[in-house]
Amino acid sequence: MGADTDVGSGSTRTGEFREEASRPEGDRDLPLSERITRNPGPAATWAAVVAVLIAAEFGAIVSGLLSVPPWGWVGGLVPGVVEPVAALLATVAERGAELPTITSRSVIDNTGYQTPSGWEGTTLGLSPAVAWALRVAVIYTYSFTWLLVGWWGYTLYRRHYRIPDWTPRDDVVNRFRRHSWGLFGLTIVFAFVVMALFAPVLGPTTVDQNIENPYENRIDYYNDETGQVESIFVGEANGDTQSRGQGDNNVGPLEYDQYDRFHPFGTLPDGKDLFTFMASGARVSLLVGLTSLGIAGGFAMVFAMLTAYYKGLVDLGVVIAGDSIQAMPQLLFIILASFVLSDTWIAEVYNGGLVLAILFGITGWPALWRAVRGPALQVSEREWIDAAKSYGQRPRVTMQKHMLPYVVGYFLIYASLSLGGVIIGIAGLSFLGLGIEAPVPEWGRAVSAGQPYVATQSWHISLIPGILVVIIVTGFNALGDGVRDAIDPESDIGDGGNENVAAGGGA
Amino acid sequence: MSRHARDDNVPLNADATSSRDLALEVExxxxxxxxxxxxxxxxxxxSFNIRRGETVGLVGxxxxxxxxxxxxxxxxxESPGEIDPASAIRFEGDNITEYTESEYESIxxxxxxxxxxxxxxxxxxxYTVGNQIKEALSLHQDLRGTxxxxxxxxxxxxxxxxxxxxxxxxxxxxxSGGMRQRAVIAMALACAPEVLICDEPTTALDVxxxxQIIDLLMDIQAERDLSILFITHDMGVIAEVADRVNVMYAGEIVESAPVEPLFAEPKHPYTRGLLRSIPSTQTSGDRLETxxxxxxxxxxxxxxxRFAPRCPKSFEECSEVAPIPTAVGDDPDHDAACLLYxxxxxxxEAVAHHRPADDGGEQ
Structure with missing residues (x-):
């Protein structure tokens, strides 16, 4: 088709998916399901791989999905018919959780103790360090396989099933693929998300056993003096594995403690495992960050559409509201407001996480709105908006269909940039002892706890969480840069920085 | 091209034309x-009106x-613009300038x-062209999917x-450019309108x-009995498409007439100037007038x-009196706003006729 001759951005396309593989002309009007039936090969291969991936984690997926709705409450709603079904689903969720998955702790178990004859309790008698590293490797391999399979599915769709052989989004995707700084950001962000998703199985121990209820759980260890396997409360064991800087009081990164527990990042001053703490903290940071961004982004996008479409007084009103909010010092306001709200029910949801998310959301939208207001006003002046009005399109649809897609890209960029800011903000608050309540893990609290020991051999307590925050915020910024350059390649003409990075990557 | 509006021997002044025959009336x-x-x-x-099935040109x-x-x-x-509340645009018997935004959306x-x-x-x-046509179809004809x-x-x-x-x-x-304009026209047709406003639809296209686009519009008009308001700066295009023509200058209509009298005997000096500035292959020799x-x-x-500073026939009173539309020529529908008439x-006497204090006029 002569489609590709008059596209302005032709030079940026890789041409990789241009071949007119197996796409007969007659398929054009058929719905997607029909198109797949006519050429089932690629789709079937892909579906088989996806099925294998799902099967590998079937139990976790089922229990994850089914345990979300409160079944007891649902069952009580309509007794009789619904109740048994709800009860059944709840049981399925519980059973599902018991099904083995390739990433579950029991498949590759890293808890055990060393007797003179070797390691007891760990999988295949591996040392806990190796067993743990193996499990982490399996989890990350599994996750990145999903990423690749997703990309593979997209290319299959593009090559075999999509009707148009080119859409404007293709250029964006292709530009991002060659943006090594953006890909670096994507990798970091994806690794962070995986850390948050798989937090319960990533740590060498669990939050429940090690951090929240150490005096309700016992571990076995081999006592060298008595030559016997003894049992001890985790809390007591933690008391002997503190990292407090002086003398023997330190368990550093990649070290075993005297109870044969492996600590990839060392221990906290109270003897708890730092890696378990960090993984679980990643989940908290990401959830609060995403929720607050959802709130802020929702406000920002709705206001951007309304102000760009109606202009005038609506615009002025939002400008005043946004300026008023931005005039307040954000962190001070959040500290004050979270104190005021501390006795209400909302402060108890997710250990204060919801309050933080809401506060970051309502103080954060003006910045996001300002960032997308310009592009939104620009697109509202385009003639197709007038054309849509002239044939009587409703304002909501005009905004949604003809304005929003042009602004979403900019929104994603600024959202990914500000997510890093929110994560720093949450960490900052918990550094000050505010925000997420102890003992729920939060990165800032680790930095705070390690602060007195920065200059001692227990340097790892502050430094590792601090470096991770830096890496992750950088990752979000890099991803934002990559998306921006992919969406709007002209926005960076002049400084050439990103072009060099892209060229240097040579992808 | 539908000339039937004039062939019907309908009296051509607005008062006598019953409002049923008017698709749109601007007052x-x-x-x-x-x-x-x-x-x-x-x-x-x-002020002007469009009768059913007629093409009215707006040129300037x-x-x-x-x-x-x-x-x-x-x-x-949109703000800062505003339509004066005394204005009236009548469509299907309603004064649509009084409409709310949602009422406007419905027409x-x-x-x-x-x-x-x-x-x-x-x-x-x-979006694909089809997607955008379907958008109009789902809005106005409630058609979806296949x-x-x-x-x-x-x-x-x-x-x-x-x-x-x-x-x-x-x-x-x-x-291509022409195809795009055809697609845009298809989008407009998907709405099944009664009045189609064409704002310079051929200006971005080559001759x-x-x-072709003009032929297409004329065919569609004949098929669907559309009323068209055709806006252009091109007198040549107007001669081809319009049944009646309104010549606009600086926000006012300076001359309005059926297309033939207008081209045969233009009365307003501005219209004459416009017609003299059309390049022609028949007459040659002199430099084109502007x-x-x-x-x-x-x-x-x-x-x-408002035309006085550029008018070759202006005289003293032109800068003092605002002319009002006055019947000129043989055709009863031929008006010009000029102190010469x-x-x-x-x-x-003519100047006195145009002076606002003087009530004697054609109205």
């Missing part, structure tokens, strides 16, 4: 833009207020639709796009394509003839 339309320093009277008290230079007129009719004037598209000047910027580049796709293909065929079944899935950039100067910005209510009077 004393004033659209004012309030800027920081001044008020721009972009459209300053114009850039900046004479043609597009603002079109946008006023569709209610697309946009299936009542009055518009074809814009630049077809590339009218089409949203990220039915809408079929109808969209029919419409594309109707506007003369070959291989419509394939083209319906293509993006605007894959269309051969221009002729109208010197440019359209003034109408920043205050008319207190004089009515021809039967002496200049002094």
């Amino acid at each position: 004393n339309l004033r659209t004012v833009f309030h800027t920081e320093h001044e008020q721009i009277h972009a459209v300053d008290g114009i 230079e850039s900046g004479s207020g043609k597009s603002v007129t079109a946008r006023s009719i569709l209610g697309l004037i 946009r598209g299936d009542g009055i639709a518009m074809v814009f000047q630049d077809p590339l910027s009218t089409l949203n580049p990220v 039915a809408a796709t079929e109808r969209a293909i029919e419409l594309l065929e109707e506007v003369g796009i070959p291989d419509a079944a394939r083209r319906v899935t293509e993006y605007p950039h894959q269309f 051969t394509i221009q002729a 109208i010197k100067g440019e359209v003034p910005t109408p920043n205050e209510p008319a207190s004089s003839c 009515p021809e039967s009077m002496t200049t002094d």
Whole structure:
């Protein structure tokens, strides 16, 4: 088709998916399901791989999905018919959780103790360090396989099933693929998300056993003096594995403690495992960050559409509201407001996480709105908006269909940039002892706890969480840069920085 | 081309034409833009009407207020612009200037639709042409899914796009200029309007394509009994398409007449200037005439003839008296707003006729 001759951005396309593989002309009007039936090969291969991936984690997926709705409450709603079904689903969720998955702790178990004859309790008698590293490797391999399979599915769709052989989004995707700084950001962000998703199985121990209820759980260890396997409360064991800087009081990164527990990042001053703490903290940071961004982004996008479409007084009103909010010092306001709200029910949801998310959301939208207001006003002046009005399109649809897609890209960029800011903000608050309540893990609290020991051999307590925050915020910024350059390649003409990075990557 | 509106021997002045025959009636339309320093009277008290199945031309230079007129009719004037409350635009018996935004939405598209000047910027580049036609179809004819796709293909065929079944899935950039304008017209037709406003629909196209688009519009008009308001700066295009012509200058209509008398004996010096500035292959030798100067910005209510500074026939009173439309020539529908008319009077009498204090007039 002569489609590709008059596209302005032709030079940026890789041409990789241009071949007119197996796409007969007659398929054009058929719905997607029909198109797949006519050429089932690629789709079937892909579906088989996806099925294998799902099967590998079937139990976790089922229990994850089914345990979300409160079944007891649902069952009580309509007794009789619904109740048994709800009860059944709840049981399925519980059973599902018991099904083995390739990433579950029991498949590759890293808890055990060393007797003179070797390691007891760990999988295949591996040392806990190796067993743990193996499990982490399996989890990350599994996750990145999903990423690749997703990309593979997209290319299959593009090559075999999509009707148009080119859409404007293709250029964006292709530009991002060659943006090594953006890909670096994507990798970091994806690794962070995986850390948050798989937090319960990533740590060498669990939050429940090690951090929240150490005096309700016992571990076995081999006592060298008595030559016997003894049992001890985790809390007591933690008391002997503190990292407090002086003398023997330190368990550093990649070290075993005297109870044969492996600590990839060392221990906290109270003897708890730092890696378990960090993984679980990643989940908290990401959830609060995403929720607050959802709130802020929702406000920002709705206001951007309304102000760009109606202009005038609506615009002025939002400008005043946004300026008023931005005039307040954000962190001070959040500290004050979270104190005021501390006795209400909302402060108890997710250990204060919801309050933080809401506060970051309502103080954060003006910045996001300002960032997308310009592009939104620009697109509202385009003639197709007038054309849509002239044939009587409703304002909501005009905004949604003809304005929003042009602004979403900019929104994603600024959202990914500000997510890093929110994560720093949450960490900052918990550094000050505010925000997420102890003992729920939060990165800032680790930095705070390690602060007195920065200059001692227990340097790892502050430094590792601090470096991770830096890496992750950088990752979000890099991803934002990559998306921006992919969406709007002209926005960076002049400084050439990103072009060099892209060229240097040579992808 | 439908000339039947004039063949019916309908009396041609507006009073006698029953409102049933009028598709659209614009009366004393004033659209004012309030800027920081001044008020721009972009459209300053114009009146015209469009009968059913008729094409009315609105012609004038850039900046004479043609597009603002079109946008006023569709209610697309945005702040700082404002339609004077004394203005009336009558469509289907209602004065639509009093409509709320949601009432306006109900007549946009299936009542009055518009074809814009630049077809590339009218089409949203990220959606296929078919998608955008279907959007109008779902809005006005309640068609969705396969039915809408079929109808969209029919419409594309109707506007003369070959291989419509394939083209319906293509993006605007894959269309040539002429094809794009055909697609935009198909979009307008998808709304099934009664009045179609064409705002310079051929200006961005080259001459051969221009002729095709005009033929297409005329065919569609004959098939669907559409009423068309055709806006252009091109007298040649107007001669081809229009049944009646309104010549606009600086926010006012300076001459209005059926197309033949207008071209045969133009009365207003501005119309004469416009017609003399059309290049022609028949007469040769002299340099092409132009109208010197440019359209003034109408920043205050008319207190004089706005064309006077550029008018070859201007005299003293032209800068003191604002002319009113006056019957000229043989055709009863032929009006011009110029102090030189009515021809039967002496200049002094004519000036007196136009003076606002004087109640004696044709009305």
